[in-house]
Amino acid sequence: MRPPFHLMAKPTSYQCNLDCDYCFYLEKQHYFQKGQERPKKDTFSHMSDEVLKAYIKQYIQSQDTPVVEFAWQGGEPTTAGLDFFKKAIQYQRRFANGKQINNSLQTNGVLINDDWCRFLKQHNFLVGISIDGPKEFHDHYRLSQGGKPTFDKVMAAIERMKQHKVEFNTLTVLNDLNIDHPHKVYQFLKGIGSTFLQFIPIVEQQEIRADSDRAMLIYPESTTEKKLMPFSADGKKYGDFMVAVFDEWVRKDVGKVYVQMFDCALTAWYGHEAPLCIFRKECGKGMVIERNGDLYSCDHYVYPEYYLGNILEEDMSRLANQPVQSAFGKAKADDLGIACKCCEFRFACNGGCPKHRIHDNADGSRQNHLCAGYKKFFRHVSPYMDYMVKELRSNRAPASIMYAADRIALQASA
Ligand code: SF4
Ligand code: SF4
Ligand code: SF4
Numbered sequence: 001m002r003p004p005f006h007l008m009a010k011p012t013s014y015q016c017n018l019d020c021d022y023c024f025y026l027e028k029q030h031y032f033q034k035g036q037e038r039p040k041k042d043t044f045s046h047m048s049d050e051v052l053k054a055y056i057k058q059y060i061q062s063q064d065t066p067v068v069e070f071a072w073q074g075g076e077p078t079t080a081g082l083d084f085f086k087k088a089i090q091y092q093r094r095f096a097n098g099k100q101i102n103n104s105l106q107t108n109g110v111l112i113n114d115d116w117c118r119f120l121k122q123h124n125f126l127v128g129i130s131i132d133g134p135k136e137f138h139d140h141y142r143l144s145q146g147g148k149p150t151f152d153k154v155m156a157a158i159e160r161m162k163q164h165k166v167e168f169n170t171l172t173v174l175n176d177l178n179i180d181h182p183h184k185v186y187q188f189l190k191g192i193g194s195t196f197l198q199f200i201p202i203v204e205q206q207e208i209r210a211d212s213d214r215a216m217l218i219y220p221e222s223t224t225e226k227k228l229m230p231f232s233a234d235g236k237k238y239g240d241f242m243v244a245v246f247d248e249w250v251r252k253d254v255g256k257v258y259v260q261m262f263d264c265a266l267t268a269w270y271g272h273e274a275p276l277c278i279f280r281k282e283c284g285k286g287m288v289i290e291r292n293g294d295l296y297s298c299d300h301y302v303y304p305e306y307y308l309g310n311i312l313e314e315d316m317s318r319l320a321n322q323p324v325q326s327a328f329g330k331a332k333a334d335d336l337g338i339a340c341k342c343c344e345f346r347f348a349c350n351g352g353c354p355k356h357r358i359h360d361n362a363d364g365s366r367q368n369h370l371c372a373g374y375k376k377f378f379r380h381v382s383p384y385m386d387y388m389v390k391e392l393r394s395n396r397a398p399a400s401i402m403y404a405a406d407r408i409a410l411q412a413s414a
Helices: 026-030 049-062 082-095 114-122 135-141 151-163 182-191 235-252 260-270 316-320 323-334 371-393 398-413
Strands: 006-009 067-072 100-107 126-130 168-174 196-201 205-207 226-228 286-289 294-296 307-310 357-360 366-368
Touching (some): 006 049, 049 067, 049 082, 082 114, 135 151, 182 235, 196 235, 235 260, 260 371, 294 316, 307 316, 371 398
Parallel strands (some): 006 067, 006 286, 067 100
Antiparallel strands (some): 205 226, 286 294
């Protein structure tokens, strides 16, 4: 059996109908291979039929599994239009060869109307909607191309999806503003009906000599002088945020609300590798396919230095399994410094995402910007995780922790 890999498709590349201050993808146009066509922002060109067909055919053929997962992201994938996705479904059916095909779509929600909802429901898409909490937080950074607020449009999309029974979850970017308000953000997300929550702390760096306020993209290992963008999440505050949400969740919502990081922790405490790449030992199994068929090592590493090849010129399986990609994957563990190697939470954290390792250590390695937060979170949840693992090993539902949480907290503070 060939090693499995996952692709995240960017059918519209960096093009988006929003202009979020912290977006790390809008400026990719400056970094792509020379000679690539660069459309104007308002033309919203998308993956050609030739690339779409090759992508779907090769991706299904390259997976030796009965289920193939397609993930559509951006930029904003819905700007490719409904017809593009109808075509994608046609190709998936044509090349499925008896395999089950699942689709997920990450969107800012602005274009989601009734037609989209009917389509998404009909084809069982799982929709991830980006929302940064209540209006005052969301509208701070998530603005339209014209600088207008977008919260009301996103909420309208969520209501529409609920009416059409489209399955959705939420992705909340934690930044310097909403990170101070864990209870408000968590209550809000539960209130709008989200039962699967992803919190993504934003950590971006800017070239010091860049003549723009925007996060001029710079690949993490670059030796150019750079500084942390002001909207980035503070490491310690990230820990405070996740602990506050956890304390509420563990008393009221276990089994009803899924918070991705809590699931990852429980999986690690149970003795398995976390489902999320940032907490796994190695990288390299989640690549990006760009609009023109170019493959890159990872969504966080779409830079010329991490270009793997184009699927119209070479077979996707070969591109995904070439030694340079394996080396990219292994570097995550190889580059760990002493602090991580000796850390009691290495089994659950593995040093986090290499993109976030930006602080120089004395041993020549780099420490994750979020390390203080990870440590605080993992230390705090440790006794609760021990309890839930015990329940799971005894074939009991871990939700019983809700009755034990106060006692565990008392013991932990004694
Ligand atoms: S919606 Fe997503 S892709 Fe578009 S600008 Fe915002 S963060 Fe970037
Ligand atoms: S570089 Fe970061 S986002 Fe990419 S695979 Fe590794 S951990 Fe995941
Ligand atoms: S908590 Fe910090 S020291 Fe420990 S493995 Fe994670 S990044 Fe490394």
